[in-house]
Amino acid sequence: MRAVDIIQKKRDGISLSAEEINFFINGLQNGETADYQAAAWLMAVYFSGMDAAETAALTMALADSGEKIDLSAAGRKVVDKHSTGGVGDKTTLVLLPLVAAAGAATAKLSGRGLGHTGGTIDKLSCIPGFRTDLSREEFINQVAESGLAVMAQSPGLTPADGMLYALRDVTATVDSIPLIASSVMSKKIASGANAIVLDVKAGSGAFMKERENAVLLAKTMVAIGESLNRRTIALITAMDQPLGHTVGNHLEVIEAFETLKGQGPADLVELCLQLGAEMLLAAGVEREYEAAYVRLSQKLSDGSALEAMRQWIVRQGGDAGVVDEPQKLGVPHPARELLASTDGYILGLDAGMVGRASVLLGAGRSKKGDEIDLMAGIRLNKKTGDMVRKGDLLAEVYTGSGEAAAGALVYLADAYTYSTVPPLLTPLIYERVDRNSL
Numbered sequence: 001m002r003a004v005d006i007i008q009k010k011r012d013g014i015s016l017s018a019e020e021i022n023f024f025i026n027g028l029q030n031g032e033t034a035d036y037q038a039a040a041w042l043m044a045v046y047f048s049g050m051d052a053a054e055t056a057a058l059t060m061a062l063a064d065s066g067e068k069i070d071l072s073a074a075g076r077k078v079v080d081k082h083s084t085g086g087v088g089d090k091t092t093l094v095l096l097p098l099v100a101a102a103g104a105a106t107a108k109l110s111g112r113g114l115g116h117t118g119g120t121i122d123k124l125s126c127i128p129g130f131r132t133d134l135s136r137e138e139f140i141n142q143v144a145e146s147g148l149a150v151m152a153q154s155p156g157l158t159p160a161d162g163m164l165y166a167l168r169d170v171t172a173t174v175d176s177i178p179l180i181a182s183s184v185m186s187k188k189i190a191s192g193a194n195a196i197v198l199d200v201k202a203g204s205g206a207f208m209k210e211r212e213n214a215v216l217l218a219k220t221m222v223a224i225g226e227s228l229n230r231r232t233i234a235l236i237t238a239m240d241q242p243l244g245h246t247v248g249n250h251l252e253v254i255e256a257f258e259t260l261k262g263q264g265p266a267d268l269v270e271l272c273l274q275l276g277a278e279m280l281l282a283a284g285v286e287r288e289y290e291a292a293y294v295r296l297s298q299k300l301s302d303g304s305a306l307e308a309m310r311q312w313i314v315r316q317g318g319d320a321g322v323v324d325e326p327q328k329l330g331v332p333h334p335a336r337e338l339l340a341s342t343d344g345y346i347l348g349l350d351a352g353m354v355g356r357a358s359v360l361l362g363a364g365r366s367k368k369g370d371e372i373d374l375m376a377g378i379r380l381n382k383k384t385g386d387m388v389r390k391g392d393l394l395a396e397v398y399t400g401s402g403e404a405a406a407g408a409l410v411y412l413a414d415a416y417t418y419s420t421v422p423p424l425l426t427p428l429i430y431e432r433v434d435r436n437s438l
């Protein structure tokens, strides 16, 4: 077998066998496939695509390229959740303790976000003492004992994905659906969950701007998961405006606590209940969607989801006092205000633009390895559909830098659009994709 023949086959639109894909990916790791060959192959995949069998084979080749976690010690089905990323997306912080309180076991390896705000690991690092550098044994034991653990993804997991992604980044081949789907799913497979619930976001603040592309990505990921015997369900959800009222790590942690206290914003609560219901079904904790949804609503209102959050924090070495005393999370930066420029209704609040404002404030990264300011962020007092009077408070930005605040306020002013009549509100959840949708 030769790498050049595999590149040529893909260039000519011919499907590759699992052996060929393994050969190519192994070669990338052991230096027999040169970077320039991998780059050419990526471009061939970009233009020729991959069928379901090839995408599954690539996923397995990437998953097999490094360490894999065996969660069978948990003694029950373990369900993972993944979001393709959005602005103000603090869902994981609410969802995991919520489903744990409802009896499901969840385990998640997470990265530091490259997006508009930090990732789950950044958010958790706001909590004093919280350890995300668990050893593999600690992670597995915690899932087995408490049904809930999150840790930072180690470089030993799917190393070939890291190599391929670095090449994609500099060869304009990131936005290829089979490459994205296999990259995401390889990490899910390597991290050991039996079932996977995906939140695939569509809109200006998402990786996939168009809904049709989000559906295609979801179907590709569901097909991969199912073909590798992992129950996989995806919800396609709106990311035209940020989720909830906060953007930025420390603010989002506080909003997650408020949500677990039953005082969360309607969109975040609804998304968590729907994703959570899918997780309970996938984990086999409930058989009927309605029953799962009701069970989760009760766990939110009776305080048990909040208690699961406290226990989770303590298990990972953090100070659970932050739940009731959020000031323990740190001293906020001064707030600067954005006021409504006219009377009317908010027609839209562009998530992509809010995301850019967040990066400017230092709450998110523009490139891998950037330092982020955990205390920087944005509070959105008005969102799409709200009625406003000229001079009403629309949003506040938090940063230590006057220059960053001024720039972010310009972005935010552009993000808000107005209408004289109440706008039609679009749904939060567009559709559900499972094995029957393929």
Ligand code: URA
Pocket: 165, 174, 179, 180, 181, 183, 184
């Ligand atoms: N996230 C990933 O993990 N991989 C991709 O290719 C894109 C987004």
